Amino acid sequence: MTTASTLQDDVDPASIAYPGAQAPARRRTVVSGGLRIAVHEWGDANAPPVLLAHGGFDFARTCDVFAPLVAAGGYRVVCWDQRGHGDSEHAELYSWEADVRDALAVLDSTTAEPAPFIGHSKGGSLLTQLADACPHRVTKLVNIDGLPSRARHPDVAEHERTRMLAREITGWLDHRRRVAGAERKPGTLAGLAERRGRMNPRLSREWLLYLAAAGAQRDGDGWRWKLDPSLRFGGFGPWRPEWTLLRLPGLAPPLLGFLASVSEPMGWDTTEDVLRPHLPPGAEIVVMPDTGHFIHIERPREVAERVLRFLAA
Amino acid sequence: MKTLLQHGRISLALHGLRAAGDGRPLLLLHGRGQCAPRAVPGDVAAWPGPIFALDFTGHGESTVPRGGGYSVEILMADADHALAHLGGATLLGRGLGAYVALLLAGARPKDVRGAILCDGPGLAGGGPRPVTPTVVTPPDPTPRAPDPFAMIELARDVRPPDYAASYVLQATQFSELDHPISVCAVERPDWLAAVIEEPGVLVTTIADALARYARVA
Numbered sequence: 001m002t003t004a005s006t007l008q009d010d011v012d013p014a015s016i017a018y019p020g021a022q023a024p025a026r027r028r029t030v031v032s033g034g035l036r037i038a039v040h041e042w043g044d045a046n047a048p049p050v051l052l053a054h055g056g057f058d059f060a061r062t063c064d065v066f067a068p069l070v071a072a073g074g075y076r077v078v079c080w081d082q083r084g085h086g087d088s089e090h091a092e093l094y095s096w097e098a099d100v101r102d103a104l105a106v107l108d109s110t111t112a113e114p115a116p117f118i119g120h121s122k123g124g125s126l127l128t129q130l131a132d133a134c135p136h137r138v139t140k141l142v143n144i145d146g147l148p149s150r151a152r153h154p155d156v157a158e159h160e161r162t163r164m165l166a167r168e169i170t171g172w173l174d175h176r177r178r179v180a181g182a183e184r185k186p187g188t189l190a191g192l193a194e195r196r197g198r199m200n201p202r203l204s205r206e207w208l209l210y211l212a213a214a215g216a217q218r219d220g221d222g223w224r225w226k227l228d229p230s231l232r233f234g235g236f237g238p239w240r241p242e243w244t245l246l247r248l249p250g251l252a253p254p255l256l257g258f259l260a261s262v263s264e265p266m267g268w269d270t271t272e273d274v275l276r277p278h279l280p281p282g283a284e285i286v287v288m289p290d291t292g293h294f295i296h297i298e299r300p301r302e303v304a305e306r307v308l309r310f311l312a313a
Numbered sequence: 314m315k316t317l318l319q320h321g322r323i324s325l326a327l328h329g330l331r332a333a334g335d336g337r338p339l340l341l342l343h344g345r346g347q348c349a350p351r352a353v354p355g356d357v358a359a360w361p362g363p364i365f366a367l368d369f370t371g372h373g374e375s376t377v378p379r380g381g382g383y384s385v386e387i388l389m390a391d392a393d394h395a396l397a398h399l400g401g402a403t404l405l406g407r408g409l410g411a412y413v414a415l416l417l418a419g420a421r422p423k424d425v426r427g428a429i430l431c432d433g434p435g436l437a438g439g440g441p442r443p444v445t446p447t448v449v450t451p452p453d454p455t456p457r458a459p460d461p462f463a464m465i466e467l468a469r470d471v472r473p474p475d476y477a478a479s480y481v482l483q484a485t486q487f488s489e490l491d492h493p494i495s496v497c498a499v500e501r502p503d504w505l506a507a508v509i510e511e512p513g514v515l516v517t518t519i520a521d522a523l524a525r526y527a528r529v530a
Binding site: 032033034035083089090091092093094095097098100101102104129130132133134162163165166169170172173176177179180181230236237238239240243247 | 319320321322323370376378379380381382383384386387389390393394397419420421422442443445446447448449450454456462466469470471472473476479482483486487
């Protein structure tokens, strides 16, 4: 448990703890296309593996409470820092296809047998695509608030939609012009936790501080998140959410999906009504009451219990 | 003459093919698997101004990244770095470069003074809709140009016709030119067929397009 004094800059991060949180038991590196990917594992090394994927702008150790609970059910939980995140290398380029390829490289390094997949948010969507691309490699799929929605711009006049898209693209190109040599802003651990809290308003300061200690590095002028500064929220491109929806009915593995019920800045706002007609036969959807996007962090025990029942069935 | 432009962790090679000349620069964007020509191509020799050609990321003398991650949008940002360096240009793209030229013409409608879309490798891209998902890794991912990852990923990028048309809308809505896009390609993949349908797009020859844009201030 942290106290006010641990929020100071000179606190040893190793002294920061969080109830139920366990650092990974093992850490290894997988090289994917020449890029070093950090892989973290919880549980018995000889237990059946489960592939776990974190969400965008997160890192494997955001699962420090949830992953040990799944591991305690008799699994070897394998989670990797996606390229540019956590302890993985910062890449020259980032793309959805590259992330899926990295996921397969981690799976290949773990087992040749089919295994269960669990993913949160972007990680859920990544593993849903991997399950679709490689149905022979997956036994069951758990998607935690990473199922597709139809969320797009609200209905607006066509010329205004053009203006909105133009602003988005120009903003991104301007970011790309500035990105060479960019660094994250340094600060204290408490300051980093506070900044992250703006995007994660439902998560406790205590947890955010724990995350900062695990996900930041100490440089000469302060602490910085390890996350690649070239990564940026938002974006644009040709992909349509409905294309992802249309892939769901044909998914081979049994599916368990969790949905948030409280809208958040990083949430997907997927609703059961939109999803239901596209679900594969037998899919289970759990809408978590009074819960935001980070379902497995807000309610780790409930989610882990439900996941373990699903995996055992 | 070669200039290196820094785009994130990528060093982009911008080749000056003709340093002197009257008026605005012409920027050439190559096709999939190609690189910048080392001399002024015959079909653009009539351009009166300076002529430059860019090597996209993973092509020619530009940096080959590790582990792929290509998108046409990141190539648009490559070309945007060249555009910023030149302070505005007319674009001529072949194949993949034609699609990138269209995107940049929509994204920077004030700085792109005409985009000429020509035939070349990679004009069709991955088609208008996604196909069966697969995870493809090059059999030999040894870094080299053209990057094997680029050869795979830039053949799979989805190009929906209405997405392409949205860039035409941006170009025509915000450019000061009457015809900011000129299509000279004979091949007409779905995205290009949709582009041609939009008001303000000219279907013409390379020689005519160059002459028209050379006259624009």
